[in-house]
Amino acid sequence: MNGPSRRVRILVxxxxxxxxxxxxxxxxxxxxxxAEPAGGSARGRAGTAADPVAGAAADVHFPPGTRLDAxxxxxxxxxxxxxxxxxRTVTTRRCDRAYTAGGTTSxxxxxxxxxxxxxxxxxxxxxxxxxxxxxxxPNRTRVSPDGSKVAWTLFVGxxxxxxxxxSTRTGILDVRSGQRIDSLEEFAYFRDGRRHRAVxxxxxxxxxxxxxxxxxxxxxxxxxxSLVQGDLAAKTLRALADNVExxxxxxDGTRIAFKEAIGADPAKGWRLTVLDLATLRRTxxxxxxxxxxxxAWLDDRNLxxxxxxxxxxxxxxxxxxxxxxxxxxxxxxxxxxxVLPAGS
Amino acid sequence: MYLSTIGRTELPPDxxxxxxxxxxxxxxxxxxxxxxxxxxxxxxxxxxxxxPLYLVxxxxxxxxxxxxxxxxxxxxxxxxxxxxGYAADRVSRRKAVAGAGxxxxxxxxxxxxxxxxxxxxxxxVLAADRAGKGLRTAPRDALITLSAPxxxxxxxxxxxxxxxxIGAFAGPLVALAVLTAAxxxxxxxxxxxxxxxxxxxLVLVLFxxxxxxxxxxxxxxxxxxxxxxxxxxxxxRLVAAACLLGLATIGDGFVYLLLxxxxxxSVGWFPLLAVGTSLxxxxxxxxLGALADRVGRLPVMLGGYGVLAVVYLLLHGPLGGPALLxxxxxxxxxxxxxxxxVLMALAAPVLPERLRTTGIALIQSGQAIAYLGSSVLFGxxxxxxxxxxxSRGAAVCVVVGALATAFLLMAKNxxxxxxxxx
Numbered sequence: 074m075n076g077p078s079r080r081v082r083i084l085v086x087x088x089x090x091x092x093x094x095x096x097x098x099x100x101x102x103x104x105x106x107x108a109e110p111a112g113g114s115a116r117g118r119a120g121t122a123a124d125p126v127a128g129a130a131a132d133v134h135f136p137p138g139t140r141l142d143a144x145x146x147x148x149x150x151x152x153x154x155x156x157x158x159x160x161r162t163v164t165t166r167r168c169d170r171a172y173t174a175g176g177t178t179s180x181x182x183x184x185x186x187x188x189x190x191x192x193x194x195x196x197x198x199x200x201x202x203x204x205x206x207x208x209x210x211p212n213r214t215r216v217s218p219d220g221s222k223v224a225w226t227l228f229v230g231x232x233x234x235x236x237x238x239x240s241t242r243t244g245i246l247d248v249r250s251g252q253r254i255d256s257l258e259e260f261a262y263f264r265d266g267r268r269h270r271a272v273x274x275x276x277x278x279x280x281x282x283x284x285x286x287x288x289x290x291x292x293x294x295x296x297x298x299s300l301v302q303g304d305l306a307a308k309t310l311r312a313l314a315d316n317v318e319x320x321x322x323x324x325d326g327t328r329i330a331f332k333e334a335i336g337a338d339p340a341k342g343w344r345l346t347v348l349d350l351a352t353l354r355r356t357x358x359x360x361x362x363x364x365x366x367x368x369a370w371l372d373d374r375n376l377x378x379x380x381x382x383x384x385x386x387x388x389x390x391x392x393x394x395x396x397x398x399x400x401x402x403x404x405x406x407x408x409x410x411x412v413l414p415a416g417s
Numbered sequence: 418m419y420l421s422t423i424g425r426t427e428l429p430p431d432x433x434x435x436x437x438x439x440x441x442x443x444x445x446x447x448x449x450x451x452x453x454x455x456x457x458x459x460x461x462x463x464x465x466x467x468x469p470l471y472l473v474x475x476x477x478x479x480x481x482x483x484x485x486x487x488x489x490x491x492x493x494x495x496x497x498x499x500x501x502g503y504a505a506d507r508v509s510r511r512k513a514v515a516g517a518g519x520x521x522x523x524x525x526x527x528x529x530x531x532x533x534x535x536x537x538x539x540x541x542v543l544a545a546d547r548a549g550k551g552l553r554t555a556p557r558d559a560l561i562t563l564s565a566p567x568x569x570x571x572x573x574x575x576x577x578x579x580x581x582x583i584g585a586f587a588g589p590l591v592a593l594a595v596l597t598a599a600x601x602x603x604x605x606x607x608x609x610x611x612x613x614x615x616x617x618x619l620v621l622v623l624f625x626x627x628x629x630x631x632x633x634x635x636x637x638x639x640x641x642x643x644x645x646x647x648x649x650x651x652x653x654r655l656v657a658a659a660c661l662l663g664l665a666t667i668g669d670g671f672v673y674l675l676l677x678x679x680x681x682x683s684v685g686w687f688p689l690l691a692v693g694t695s696l697x698x699x700x701x702x703x704x705l706g707a708l709a710d711r712v713g714r715l716p717v718m719l720g721g722y723g724v725l726a727v728v729y730l731l732l733h734g735p736l737g738g739p740a741l742l743x744x745x746x747x748x749x750x751x752x753x754x755x756x757x758x759v760l761m762a763l764a765a766p767v768l769p770e771r772l773r774t775t776g777i778a779l780i781q782s783g784q785a786i787a788y789l790g791s792s793v794l795f796g797x798x799x800x801x802x803x804x805x806x807x808s809r810g811a812a813v814c815v816v817v818g819a820l821a822t823a824f825l826l827m828a829k830n831x832x833x834x835x836x837x838x839x
Contacts (some may be wrong), residue, residue, distance in 0.1 A: 082623040089619050093612035100609060101595060104602025188601075385534030 077335075116274050133375050138415030141377075142173040143389055143407040149180065154412070155369070157404050166201065169211035172369075173411045175220025177248055179201075181211035181227070181373055192225050194248055202248065209242060213319065213367050216411075217281035217288075221248055222305075224279035224288070241277040242244055245305065257310065260303065262292060264312045271295060276310070278319035278367050279303075282326055289313075289320045289329060298339075300348070302327065318343065319367035321376075323394070327351065330358075330368040330376050330394060345378060347394050349414065358390045360400045370394070371403075379408035423655055438521020447573045449624040450557060451580030455615035457519060458581050461550070462588025463610045464526060467596065471603045472539070494551035495782040502778025503553035507638045511563075511774055512627035513554035517571050518553025519621055521773045522546050523614035555778035557783050562765035562773060563628040564791035570765055571714055574758030575706020582699035586692060623780065637771045646776060651767045654825045657781040659764075661825075662756060663787030665818035667795040667811050669694065669749065675732045675804055676745060698757075705754045706762070714763040721755025722819035729812035733805040760784075763826070 077085070135154040142151055149166040150160045153159060168180035169190065182197040189324040190211050195202040209227030216223050226243040246253040257276040262269045275293045280289060288303045292310055300317035320329045327350055332343035342363030347356045358376065368378040376394050379387045387408035392400040403409070523623035525546035532538035558574075565573035591613075592606050599605035646652055673690045709717040730742060730747045761777065768776035798807040 077623075086616075086619055086623060092618055093616055096606075097595075097609040101599040101602075102603040104599030104605035107600070232822060322649040383535060 076400055080095060085172055107223075133371060135372070136415045140413040141371075141389075141404060142171065142178070142409075142413055143404055144168055144409045145407050147183065149178070151409070151413075152407075162241070166193075166195075166199070168193075171215050171409045171411070172213045172216050173413060174216040174218050177216045177220035177223065179214045179216050179223040179225065181207075181214050181225055184210050184352070192223070192246070194223055194246065199342065203246065203251065205246065205253070206310065211240065213243075213278045215279050215281060215367070217285035218283050219285055219325075222246065222281055222285045222288075224281070224290075226277040226279070243276045243277045245279065245288075254305075257290065257303070260265060260308045260310045262294070262301070262312070263308045264299070269294065269312075272409070274345045276301075280320050280322045280329075280367070282322055289322055291318045291320065298334070300331070311352075314348060317348060320348075321368045321370060321374055324369050325373050328394065330370065332364050332366070332368075333357075335363075344378065345392070347376075347396075356394075356396045358392045358396055358400075359398055360390070366408075371410075371412050377403055377410040377412075418426065432768075443569060443573045443576050444565050446626050446633050447561055447577055448580075449620065449626075450561055450564070451577045453519070453617050453621045453625060454557070454577060455584040456579040456620060457522070457614055458584025460526065460584075460610045460614035460617065461522065461590055462585045463592040463595070463606055463613070464529070464546075466589035466592045467601045467603060467606050483770070494547045495785050497548050498551040498555055498782050498785075499551040499775065499778045500774075500776040502559075503638075503643065505556040505559070505774040506772050510627065511560050512621070512625055513549075514774075515556040515560065516552045516618065516621055518551070518556075519614070520549070520550045521552065521617045522549030523611055523618055524609035524616055526607050527551060530611075531602050543835050554681045554781060556774050558629060558761050558777045559774035560625070562761070562768075562777075563770065564626075564658075567766055569710060570762035571706040571707070571708075571709035573719075573761060574762045575703040575709075575754075578706070578754070578758040579699045579702035582695045582702065584625050586695040586699055590694060623725045630664075642772060643775055646769070647779075652776060652779075655682045655764050655767055656780055656783045659760060659784040659821045660787040661818040661822050662760065663784035663789075664791045665815045666788055666791060667808075668788065671792070671795055672728065672732065672745065672749060675808060676742060678804065679732065680737070680742065689691065690742075693743075693746035694750045694753070697747045698753045699750075701751055701754035704759060705751075706758055708758045709755075709762060714759050715823070717755050718763065719819050719823055720814055721759070722822070725752040726812045726815040726819075728752065729808045729815060767796065 074105045095265060133154075137155055139154040139231050140151050141154050142149070142155065144150065145161055145163050145371050147167050147169070148163050148170055149168055150161045150163040152161045166180060167183060169183040170181045172179050176197045178199070182192040182193060183191050184190040184192045190207050190209070192205040192207055192214070193201050193205070196202050207225070207227055209229035211225075212228050213226040214224065223246045225246075229240055229242045242255075243257045244253060244255045244260060244270055245257070257279075258274050259284065260276075262274060267293050271294045273294055277291050277293075279288050279290045286305045289304065290301055290303055290310070292299050292301045292312065297315055298318050299312040300314045300320055301312050316334055317329065317331045318334065318339075320331045322329055329348045329350060331346060331348065333346040333355070335341040336342055343365060345358040345360045345364040345368060347358065348354070349356075360378075362380060364380065366379045368376045371391060373375050374394055377389055380390050381387050386406055388402050389404040389407045390400050391403040422432065479696075501514055501518065504626055505511045521706050522545075525542050528542035528545065529539065532542055533621060551763070558682070561573055561577055562570060591609070595609050596602070669691065676690065725748075731745050734741075760780070764777065764780055765773065795807060795811060798810055801807075
């Protein structure tokens with residue numbers, strides 16, 4: 074080969090190595106700066122609250138003093154529901170999922186590339202009352218209306234050897250006693266009144282009733298995802314209806330908002346739907362896009378849920394529970410909504 | 418036979434007797450290619466190690482969507498590999514085609530930073546990355562076969578694969594170091610990975626010698642010539658043996674998953690199991706390659722099969738605890754060291770030099786596609802019969818595969834080796 078001499082080649086390689094090392098070091102330094110607290114998302118480029126969003130302003134009205142807790146760029150924040158586009162109080166508390174009810178806030182901290190997530194339970198003064206180390210990827214969290222129970226769901230394992238076979242782990246913490254159930258899979262599961270035994274049971278998406286001993290959740294076994302009613306004291310789960318995921322109980326306790334897999338196949342996406350618990354009648358909401366979230370109720374008539382833009386930014390949308398009206402953006406650049414009634 | 422003489426002029430004359438360890442026969446070009454692979458593999462494994470985390474944590478992709486991205490393009494990559502191999506033979510520019518593959522993969526790392534959160538764009542970038550890998554492997558291995566004398570091919574591939582797996586071993590560790598230093602920024606990992614890959618391309622350009630002959634006479638590299646190659650009995654046997662090898666391996670993912678279930682390991686252990694396998698592979702690749710040169714490549718490869726059967730039996734055997742982990746991970750590396758490079762060393766003499774890249778691409782594609790099939794089959798067997806019966810079944814398949822390989826390659830192999838080592 075009649076190319077440059079060996080010395081020249083080694084010199085060129087060395088210079089290039091130094092230059093490339095400088096580029097890599099710059100990337101590391103920039104990454105570190107972006108990761109500083111309050112420096113935005115981990116990627117340093119998530120949308121801000123001021124980003125324009127297509128969609129009409131929400132036409133919902135709330136008593137003065139009603140607030141909405143949500144995550145803005147992953148930070149715990151609060152906005153007045155009488156002016157949801159208005160100024161937001163943003164804390165420095167970083168969560169992947171959060172929910173607030175009855176003076177208790179649950180926060181699933183993000184699983185970092187190197188760090189496992191935690192469940193943080195905060196009181197009204199934002200003081201950490203409990204912190205629990207968890208493994209997996211944060212998925213859902215809810216607090217009972219009286220603030221006495223916290224539930225969480227994480228994806229565990231399976232995520233790196235996908236092929237559809239993910240698995241979840243769901244637990245419940247009693248905030249006052251500190252007692253906790255690590256996995257609802259231990260509960261006895263009944264279908265059509267008979268005990269159902271299977272190894273492939275997954276439970277996710279708990280929502281609590283006013284009586285915190287009673288809850289609803291999703292149980293999946295043999296490819297069927299069912300709504301179950303759970304009893305904490307009796308340690309039982311009873312199937313009520315199939316093809317219901319991520320239930321959310323209305324404040325009056327009569328209906329369940331949930332995501333319904335199109336054609337019972339999650340690969341086709343989900344429709345935001347409401348189930349009447351007395352009649353088991355389903356009403357599809359006016360939201361035509363696929364919703365992959367556990368919805369929240371703003372009041373007995375309006376739902377809130379997160380939708381992701383193509384660039385990855387989340388917005389909280391709202392639509393009516395009775396299937397009428399048109400979906401609208403409630404809070405731009407936010408997710409994990411939870412309503413705080415006036416005076417709470 | 419088809420022994421390459423080009424490039425051997427730079428090697429010192431074979432002064433040592435047969436008893437001496439003749440590592441110098443491996444040659445500078447193989448070391449240069451090994452260096453390129455080492456650097457490139459650091460870059461590639463950095464991304465592989467953080468990609469699931471990035472997609473699921475950074476972009477909040479659901480695991481199902483990740484599975485779709487992950488399974489993308491395996492078949493297309495195999496086809497591209499054959500096309501790339503054929504192109505490299507046709508224009509007799511193996512280094513250029515390999516370089517294009519390395520360059521494409523390097524650019525894909527920058528692409529990951531550039532495309533942001535769009536899932537479809539990320540899918541395209543990952544496809545480009547894999548296309549680059551498909552493109553470069555066969556011409557690189559062909560260059561290795563042309564850069565070392567035939568009786569030292571086992572060593573040459575052993576040294577190359579050892580350097581390659583040093584990269585695979587270091588990649589995840591470098592990624593973790595960058596993540597720690599950069600406040601867990603994924604972009605920093607991708608940019609660093611690009612810089613390392615770019616250095617690899619530069620080393621290839623500056624230090625690897627191509628083996629260019631005069632353009633092949635018309636007809637020597639043509640679709641018809643490939644057709645003739647495919648009708649050649651020894652080549653058919655080799656491709657069949659490669660497919661058997663692919664069919665016999667259920668994949669590291671399953672091995673680690675079975676270990677994890679048996680020992681209730683937490684998810685965080687997965688990367689360490691892979692690192693352990695790489696470690697065993699990198700330590701043993703060169704010695705086993707040398708052993709293959711001495712006692713014969715086929716016996717070493719069959720020994721590798723035997724070890725794999727033991728691995729599958731151990732997964733539900735009497736042993737447990739840390740001893741099981743170390744043994745399974747170590748033996749898994751032994752299997753790779755005894756089969757991966759050795760198969761290429763076994764193949765090279767059978768493939769005519771003009772069509773060697775195409776031939777290697779055919780063999781590697783056959784193995785890759787068969788492997789894909791065996792993973793699916795094993796997944797089904799696991800569901801139907803449970804993990805214990807499925808892994809024992811896999812061990813039986815390995816033994817059958819080894820017997821069939823012995824039957825396929827025994828007759829044809831040895832006379833050719835003798836005929837070319839003079």
